[in-house]
Amino acid sequence: MTSDFRDWNPATRWKSLGTVLGFALGLGSAEAAETVRFSRDVLPILADHCFACHGPDAAARKGGLRLDVREGALGPGKSGKVAIVPGDPKASEVIRRVLTADADDVMPPPEAHRPVSQDQIATLSRWIAEGAPWGRHWAYEPPQRPAPPSVPGVSNPIDAFVRSRLAREGLEPAPEASRETLLRRLSFDLTGLPPTPDEIRVFVEDTQPGAYERQVDRLLASPRHGERLAWDWLEAARYADSNGYQGDGERTMWPWRDWVVREFNANRPFDDFTTWQLAGDLLPSPAPEQRLATGFVRNHMINGEGGRIPEENRIDYLFDQTETVATVWLGATFNCTRCHDHKYDPFTQKDYFSLLAFFDRTAVDGGGGDPQARPNLEWPSETQKERRQWLETELKASARTVRTLESVKFPRPAGKPVLEASGVRDLPKEIQDALAQDPEQRDGARLNPLAAHWRTNDAPYAGALERQKHLRDERDGLNRSIPRVMVMEDQERFRDTFVLARGNYEQPGARVVAAVPKGLSTSPAGSPTNRLGLAQWILSPGHPLTARVAVNRSWQLFFGLGLVKTSEDFGLQGERPSHPELLDWLAVEFRDSGWDLKHLHRLIVTSATYRQASRTPPEIRERDPENRLLARGARLRMPSWMIRDAALFHAGLLVEDIGGPPVKPYQPPGIWEEATFGTKRYEQDHGASLYRRSLYVFWRRIVGPTLFFDVASRQTCTVRTPRTNVPLHALLTLNDITYVEAARALAARVAGAADTDPERLRWLYREVVGRLPDAEEEGRLLGSLHGYRQRFATEPGRARELVEVGEIRIPTDLDPAALAAWTVVCSTVLNLDEALNVE
């Protein structure tokens, strides 16, 4: 909540210039002894309170004054007065104007509702008194690798940075979490799935040095790791299985999704991962995978609404592409510059359209709602490739057979067409037309009448024709079923790109050429002026943002919040990093490691900081509710997709096939139908498809799967999703078929796991929360179990209903009453706060 409702009362603000300046000159509190730092202390004040009218946006600038660059602030404004006189706060117009009681004169003007506080005025004054040293926003200076502070007993630099900050704050780190907790946390974080009780046992019993590191290596090597990382990338890439908007045609971008999983598993360096997705098609002799990767850029929504102007669509797609790339790699809020120069960050509207121009070279014209709009890339499976090959060969062979038969059947001089054979001219027109075509060229409309005509009096010939027809149908069907992934492909001659006034496609202004935003980093020498050059610029060693933005997202994945909390915005209005040196160290380490993601993740999860217990004394929780200081481990409610995957896993239902076309699990009836007036019908899958990982669930953009919550809508790029806590989530995990079926399948596992109820309950706890129940928990749940069983024994009909929820059939020796009772207990345990959280 950032609304500012403070009263504007010049009278109370006008204390005394003397007081403020006295404070400013170091006569105030002890804190004043510390030097004011421009980028940390001053720039945020200027940005928040001044830049809207005196910042980078030339069109909005008032009084000819610009406070975002030194020359502007130190030179005279339109009034002739000098805003900032280094060394002399009293002579500085800025100070006079924030202090004055004159409502016409005071800055910021009262109607802006952004008054400057006394402390902020003091800071400005001190900074001017100290000579007004200038600097840049921290995120626009390239990261340098800081030396980790020396902290005794600490070897991981992450811990050195975190511990030294804790020491400054007078805080102690939390002890390491228990091994059970730790492995559960690590398994969910790295694979999205829980550890098995056996895995926990092995880890707990491993007393050799390096036990934890061995678990880290095992999990990083698991193919589940790529699936886990892919979810977040898909949200950033606004991946979906349909277009969005009216029509909402189904697309086939999933080979791109599978590519992402493969690349994460292969630990593709992040620079290649980036280059391929932005510009794989522009690499020298690009491999199919490299072209496939550019599907990233084409994952945007497509609007097929009738009456839409294609050009308007086309521009919308370009906006989306530009802003997605800016968010994902630059942590920049480029959407602000669509209509005007940025109010806070050094990006102009021209920068926006120059960046957009990189994407404005394809043949995409914005017309229609084709969910495989060109340029696209066919992506057949190996089986499809083989089958197609076989079909083509067979088609040729079968055409030869037909040709041979026809040479006998319709005798004529060599080289003459069939039509010149005797008697052919007497055949019906339709038959003549068909015969006129070479057998290889004839389609179904030709072959059908032909075969029908001779079915009774020349069976062998008709048979050959029918075979030709079948082969052809199969080949055509096969071709239709082969996924086509929308990819990037520049045209040799491409259209001009213009700055669009207010972002309106109808108001082109100055022509721009593709160029990277100025002032961040220079492009490597010789880099081409196309998307490949853009990628090279993004990955250039001196780039201030790319590595920071990337490591910050990784941090967010493990701690719930990034070191920069606003992981989508590293600009002046974003939040400053909680640990700036650590962020920079990680950024440089990541880049210098060859953009090695697994190295980065290993570094993070092996840190003592990550391994801390999440419990903390109430006073520390109160002092640091969001855990920004990292004096404890993270405790986070799992993403909803992970909750589902975990439930399926515990139930023994999870089907771990990697990749392939999307699946449609249970969903309440009528969801699609209601949203689309019946034009889209949800046809739920059966069998194994019900139990695939959530990553593979079909994502209809206009009405996303109902079985997830707090997920990105997949409509536009999202790099940070909320974690809320509302009753609708409880209803889902209590009542959705997926979860009830999982509970009963888990109940069947419980039944087979041991012979007595107490043993069974212990097994259940170990399975789901990775620990044994204590006496209170055991007493409570066994008591309930007993009651449930009695209840279901008297109402066998209800018991049967409950144990038949869902489609899976599990043979069990347990009677329905017992199974139903255990189902309720399993559902209870799956809904425990502890089960829903990674602790």
Add this chain to the structure above:
Amino acid sequence: MSNDPLNPLDESHLLLNRRTFLGRGATALGTGALASLLGRGGATAAASGGGLQGLPGYPPKPPRAKYVIYLFQNGAPTHVDLFDYKPKLRELHGKSVPDGYVAGKRFSTMTGKADGKLLLAPVEPFHQRGQSGAWVSEFLPYTAQVADRLCFVKGMHTDAVNHAPAISLMLSGAQIPGRPTLGAWLTYGLGCETENLPAFVVMTSVSKGTTCGQIFYDFYWGSGFLPSRYQGVKFRGNGDPVLYLSNPSGLDPSLRRAMLDDLAVLNERKLREHGDPEIATRISQYEMAFRMQTSVPELTDLSKEPESVLSLYGPSVREQGTFAYNCLMARRLIERGVRCVQVMHAGWDQHRSLTTELYTQCRDTDQPSAGLVLDLQQRGLLDDTLVIWGGEFGRTPFIQGALDDRKNWGRDHHPYAYTSWMAGGGVKAGLSHGETDDLGMNVVSDGVHVHDLQATILHLMGIDHERLTYRFQGRDFRLTDVHGRVVSEILS
């Protein structure tokens, strides 16, 4: 602890159990946690359902209305056939649009350039109604009867020419999807009173047999960058109104209660051991889920509604998923303390159906809309409730289709002028505000832009539209973007 919570007859035991739990909770959790357990106050009381907290000190001004019911007419009702009477259209029926009316204006690709298009007379006759003499056509006989209770805003205009962007603009202040919607802003600012129902509820319907293709995108009731607890909860038109509301077959409410008691006790144990306040919130959310399992069926149980009330809404009021049913439900929702109800009805997109589907459309919406106003008034709820009726733009005074093909007469999208009406809390009844030119083409006086209407709605709810902001990606966003003026002329 005695442990047979499963005796189905022992309801008192269950109740006691809960009391014990809450009682102990009071000492074990501290006041903040307890407050959130009870669903109100506390830093962690974060619920899409009841007792949702508003901003401190909100509403900052004395509100004229406490609840909003937005009867959104998706597809754009034809203002020149329903409310904006233009005799000159009849006079010039079949003639080209005179010079100066459409020069330089953008229409949808279906129209392209509007020059030379033929004007079309209103399909049905108009009459002046009631004391106020407001014009309402024969398409809407029931609305006509309540005309004196309504305020017609006849100078509405918008920026967008296609449905989704225009609806998005109307409901969220921006054409591009992803901004918080009116209901989200209202609940963010004001919270809501009920502990048993969501703060912001959405219902949708479409007339049977219409050929309309507009979709109810979920961003029409999204929370954008506001926390997701402020997003509208869509009540469905068939089956459980709230997804996953029903217990699985075989599990009756007493078993569910027993199970939730176990969960509460075990989670409370965890809370004691760990101290994470999110656990307290979780406990309260599971309790609220249980309450919703009771309150929603109670909400939808119409058995206690007298026939005289039901008949106000027309014949399809008992049929779940109809506009009439949704209007009645809107009243029942605000009666129970829900802050904002958005009832959306699609099918107003008469490109070629002015003489056919428009009748169906009016039949399905006219009586329920008027009935809602009457019902609210009879109960004394209209003073506290703001009812808004309208679409995303108007329809062209000129024809789409051929003049000699009356069966397929249509009108295209028209952003330059249209009519909405408002009723209830703080709005002048019996007023027609604003005027269009003699063809209904452009607003000539007292224009009300979409952002002005939004500013006015917030004002009526006691909120200054320039002050209710939320910082996202470095900018303070608000519903009205950088625009909007409270239309003081229509305030009572």
